[in-house]
Amino acid sequence: xxxxxxxxxxxxxxxxxxxxxxxxxxxxxxxxxxxxxxxxxxxxxxxxxxxxxxxxxxxxxxxxxxxxxxxxxxxxxxxxxxxxxxxxxxxxxxxxxxxxxxxxxxxxxxxxxxxxxxxxxxxxxxxxxxxxxxxxxxxxxxx
Numbered sequence: 464x465x466x467x468x469x470x471x472x473x474x475x476x477x478x479x480x481x482x483x484x485x486x487x488x489x490x491x492x493x494x495x496x497x498x499x500x501x502x503x504x505x506x507x508x509x510x511x512x513x514x515x516x517x518x519x520x521x522x523x524x525x526x527x528x529x530x531x532x533x534x535x536x537x538x539x540x541x542x543x544x545x546x547x548x549x550x551x552x553x554x555x556x557x558x559x560x561x562x563x564x565x566x567x568x569x570x571x572x573x574x575x576x577x578x579x580x581x582x583x584x585x586x587x588x589x590x591x592x593x594x595x596x597x598x599x600x601x602x603x604x605x606x
Contacts, residue, residue, distance in 0.1 A: 466503055467484075467488065469510070470484070470506045476510060476513045477536045478513075478520075478533045479532070479533030479534055479539070490541060509545050512546075518578075518582055518585050518586045522586075575596060575600050575601065576601070580604050583597055587606070
């Protein structure tokens with residue numbers, strides 16, 4: 464897969480508004496030139512950053528916490544938001560038993576069943592205490 468195809472895959476994964484691939488590609492090239500990044504090194508960072516963002520927002524929504532609307536993809540590129548770190552999310556409960564009870568809730572279960580392997584890998588980096596539930600619900604992924 465070439466760099467522009469990788470970029471298009473990341474662009475399509477973005478949950479917010481998008482324009483066509485060409486204007487957004489041009490923005491990425493301009494941003495990379497301005498900050499002296501190599502496009503070939505930047506593009507592979509986009510999809511994992513988008514997956515992290517989607518996991519972060521999904522967990523916040525699950526908790527009924529406020530989540531900002533996703534920026535327009537061009538804004539996300541211009542502001543180099545792929546470099547943003549999201550705070551580590553922890554389950555609110557204080558004991559392991561309470562954590563398991565919360566993680567077993569129907570909406571978490573459904574959420575885990577709907578996620579791609581890449582999304583779950585990202586999620587488990589942020590919330591390693593859910594690995595047991597992912598193993599239970601998605602044994603085909605081999606976590």
